[in-house]
Structure formats: structure tokens, C-alpha cells
Amino acid sequence: MGGLVLHSPSDQLLFAISAALDLTYKGISPHHMRVALVTGKISQALGLPRERLQCAVRAALIHDCGVKTWGERDKLHVFEVEHPFQHAEDGFRLLEPSPLCALAVVVRYHHDRWSGGNLSGLAGESIPLESRILHLADRLDVLLDPARFYNCQRSEVLKALEGYRGSAFDPQLVDVLGDIGRQESFWLDLEPEFLRDSLAGFMAATPKPASQRETYGSIPELGEIEGVAEVFAGIVDRRSPYTYQHSKRVADCAYRLGKVLGFDENRCRELRVAGLLHDLGKLGVDEGILDKNGSLDGAEVCVIRRHPYLTFRLLERVSGFEELKEWAAFHHERLDGKGYPFGFGEDRLSLEARVVAVCDVFAALSEDRPYRRGLERDKVMEILEKMADSGALDRKVVEAAGCL
Numbered sequence: 313m314g315g316l317v318l319h320s321p322s323d324q325l326l327f328a329i330s331a332a333l334d335l336t337y338k339g340i341s342p343h344h345m346r347v348a349l350v351t352g353k354i355s356q357a358l359g360l361p362r363e364r365l366q367c368a369v370r371a372a373l374i375h376d377c378g379v380k381t382w383g384e385r386d387k388l389h390v391f392e393v394e395h396p397f398q399h400a401e402d403g404f405r406l407l408e409p410s411p412l413c414a415l416a417v418v419v420r421y422h423h424d425r426w427s428g429g430n431l432s433g434l435a436g437e438s439i440p441l442e443s444r445i446l447h448l449a450d451r452l453d454v455l456l457d458p459a460r461f462y463n464c465q466r467s468e469v470l471k472a473l474e475g476y477r478g479s480a481f482d483p484q485l486v487d488v489l490g491d492i493g494r495q496e497s498f499w500l501d502l503e504p505e506f507l508r509d510s511l512a513g514f515m516a517a518t519p520k521p522a523s524q525r526e527t528y529g530s531i532p533e534l535g536e537i538e539g540v541a542e543v544f545a546g547i548v549d550r551r552s553p554y555t556y557q558h559s560k561r562v563a564d565c566a567y568r569l570g571k572v573l574g575f576d577e578n579r580c581r582e583l584r585v586a587g588l589l590h591d592l593g594k595l596g597v598d599e600g601i602l603d604k605n606g607s608l609d610g611a612e613v614c615v616i617r618r619h620p621y622l623t624f625r626l627l628e629r630v631s632g633f634e635e636l637k638e639w640a641a642f643h644h645e646r647l648d649g650k651g652y653p654f655g656f657g658e659d660r661l662s663l664e665a666r667v668v669a670v671c672d673v674f675a676a677l678s679e680d681r682p683y684r685r686g687l688e689r690d691k692v693m694e695i696l697e698k699m700a701d702s703g704a705l706d707r708k709v710v711e712a713a714g715c716l
């Protein structure tokens with residue numbers, strides 16, 4: 313399998329986030345990526361202009377970002393979904409004020425039925441075309457049986473979708489799908505083994521206009537990354553009432569601590585991004601464990617202890633994030649090497665990683681938890697100092713936190 317070639321770090325980050333939305337206990341079940349590829353192929357067959365095609369594929373990559381719980385997600389993976397509109401509306405609200413605002417409208421109507429009866433009041437051609445395409449691609453995906461080769465399911469899946477031609481789905485789109493679905497490769501591209509490369513290849517063949525291509529390091533790209541990271545910090549945080557704003561707090565703390573320690577503006581902004589993304593791997597923990605009131609059993613502790621590792625793996629493929637992924641993912645490491653998941657000691661933990669680790673504890677102690685109220689600032693500082701004494705946190709960074 314060749315390496316993934318994507319146009320820009322913010323697209324690579326979008327891929328990482330897309331994968332995070334599909335985390336389960338059995339690894340990544342790439343619903344979003346499959347829907348993105350099918351959306352792209354239908355859009356291409358329709359001759360959609362490049363910019364609209366790119367927008368449709370990107371929206372598809374994160375279309376269910378408004379889903380709050382794993383239970384809600386499971387319900388959406390039933391073909392005749394009963395209440396599809398809330399997560400679509402929530403996704404719209406999350407994306408609208410961000411650099412991803414162009415995707416917001418596509419996400420908003422991605423469950424709207426062609427024949428009407430939608431919460432939006434829209435029907436037929438008044439539903440944005442990109443949303444209609446996404447709807448069809450999404451429902452195709454939930455019909456696929458992961459236990460069998462997809463190309464063997466071709467006729468039954470197309471026939472099932474055909475049954476909703478003109479009711480749930482735009483008839484023209486069903487016809488286009490019937491056409492491109494004749495190709496064996498259409499189905500083989502969706503297999504987990506080939507999907508990532510197929511989609512990357514597809515995106516490389518339909519590049520963003522040159523004016524939109526930026527390299528990380530230039531301010532516009534960093535600005536876009538900050539905006540995207542902020543949206544997804546919100547998605548991680550909203551899964552539990554106790555972590556409401558946790559990632560944003562860690563991010564603000566990291567930025568300000570960076571200033572106190574004398575880092576330049578760009579580095580402080582990168583620290584902020586690391587803070588926003590540090591708990592991205594928590595999307596791989598179900599809400600029953602996140603919200604549990606009481607001590608966790610052994611198996612639940614194992615689930616929790618996976619999350620910084622998941623953050624590390626998810627951010628690994630974003631170019632320019634070589635260091636940043638470590639600052640984000642090492643927040644439960646300790647200077648004495650007794651942390652997790654890597655058990656790295658002080659020789660391996662950069663000052664930036666130590667900053668994020670201190671901010672994570674700082675923010676967590678200040679927030680309410682199911683088993684205690686948020687602590688006062690003096691008490692927080694006292695605990696941080698004890699943690700420096702015990703070899704967990706960096707003393708210099710803890711002292712700097714005292715200046716905030």
C-alpha cells in the first residue's frame with residue numbers, strides 16, 4: 313500500500329478526525345471514509361464542478377460529527393432510521409462558525425428525503441444537491457454487510473436503493489449510482505484494505521484549486537488548522553457534561569503558559585492546537601465510561617488508557633505534526649517514566665509536552681467530575697506542586713502555571 317498523498321495538512325487533519333469519528337472498540341469502522349468516496353464518485357459522474365465536488369467529499373468525511381453518543385450512532389446505522397435530523401442540525405451548528413462553514417449546509421440536510429416530510433420543510437430540488445448525494449451514499453453504506461465481499465452485494469444493494477427511487481432519493485442520482493455501480497472496482501475500492509488509498513487517489517485526481525493550497529508553517533494554514541481543531545475539541549468535549557470545555561481550557565492554558573515560558577507566538581499557537589486535540593482519542597471511549605459515577609473496573613481502566621495512544625496514531629499522518637502529535641499525546645506521561653501509554657521519561661518528554669501535561673491536570677482539577685466538585689485555584693496549585701515533588705510533572709512548568 314502506498315503512502316497517503318493529500319493536498320494540505322488541514323485535509324490530513326480532516327482525515328484524522330474522520331477516522332476518530334469512526335472509532336469503536338474493534339478498531340476503526342470507516343463509515344465516513346466510504347461515504348466520502350461514494351459521494352465523490354457520484355459527484356464526479358454528475359460532472360459537478362471541482363470546488364463543489366471537493367466540498368461534498370469533505371462534508372461526507374465528517375457528516376455525522378453532530379452525533380453525541382455511540383448509542384445514537386448505532387441507531388443511524390439502521391437503514392430506515394427513525395430520528396435522523398437532530399445530529400444533522402447539531403453538525404451544522406458546530407461547523408457553521410468555523411473554517412469548515414462551507415460544509416455546514418451539506419451536513420445539515422444529509423438525511424432529507426427527496427419526497428419531503430423533512431424537519432427542514434425542504435423537498436426535491438430545493439434540498440442542496442451535495443446533501444442529496446451524501447444521503448444516498450450514506451444509506452448505501454449502511455446496507456453493506458461487512459462480513460461479505462462488497463462486490464458480491466452489488467445487485468442486492470442497488471436493488472434496495474432502487475426501491476426508494478423518488479421517495480427517499482433523487483431519482484437521477486439513483487440512476488447515476490446504478491451506472492457507476494456496474495464497475496467491479498466501485499465496490500472493491502470500498503474494502504477496508506483499499507479504502508484509504510482509493511480515497512486519497514480520488515482526492516489527488518481532483519485537487520483543490522492552487523489558490524487554496526497552503527503549506528503548514530504559513531499563517532493561513534495554521535489559522536485553518538486552529539479553526540478545525542477548535543471544532544473537534546468541541547465535539548470531544550460535548551460528549552460528556554463533565555468535560556464541557558475541557559479541551560478548550562487545556563488549549564488556553566497551554567497558549568498562556570507558552571507565553572510565560574517565552575515561546576514565540578507561532579509555537580504558542582501550536583501548543584494551543586495540541587491542547588485542543590490532546591483528548592481526540594476519547595472519541596474511542598464510550599460515554600458509559602466517560603460519565604461513570606464511581607470507580608472504574610479493570611477493563612474500563614484499560615479502555616480509558618487507550619485514549620492518548622489513539623490521539624498519537626490519529627495525528628501521526630498529519631504532516632507538520634511530527635512534534636505536535638507528541639505534545640498532544642504525551643499528556644499522561646510522567647517525568648519519572650511511570651505514566652501511560654508509552655512510559656517515556658524526562659529524556660523523551662519535551663518542554664512543550666510537559667506544558668500540555670500540566671495544563672491537562674490544571675484544567676481537570678478545576679472542573680467538576682461525577683465524584684467531586686471543581687477545586688479552588690489554591691488547592692489546584694497545591695496538588696500540582698505535590699505532583700512535581702513526586703516526579704510526575706515538571707517543576708519549572710508548574711511554577712510558571714502559578715503565574716497564570
Ligand SMILES: [Fe+2]
Nearest residue numbers: 375376388422
Ligand atoms: Fe447522518
Ligand SMILES: [Fe+2]
Nearest residue numbers: 375376388450
Ligand atoms: Fe452516516
Ligand SMILES: [Fe+2]
Nearest residue numbers: 590591619643
Ligand atoms: Fe487525557
Ligand SMILES: [Fe+2]
Nearest residue numbers: 558590591672
Ligand atoms: Fe484531558
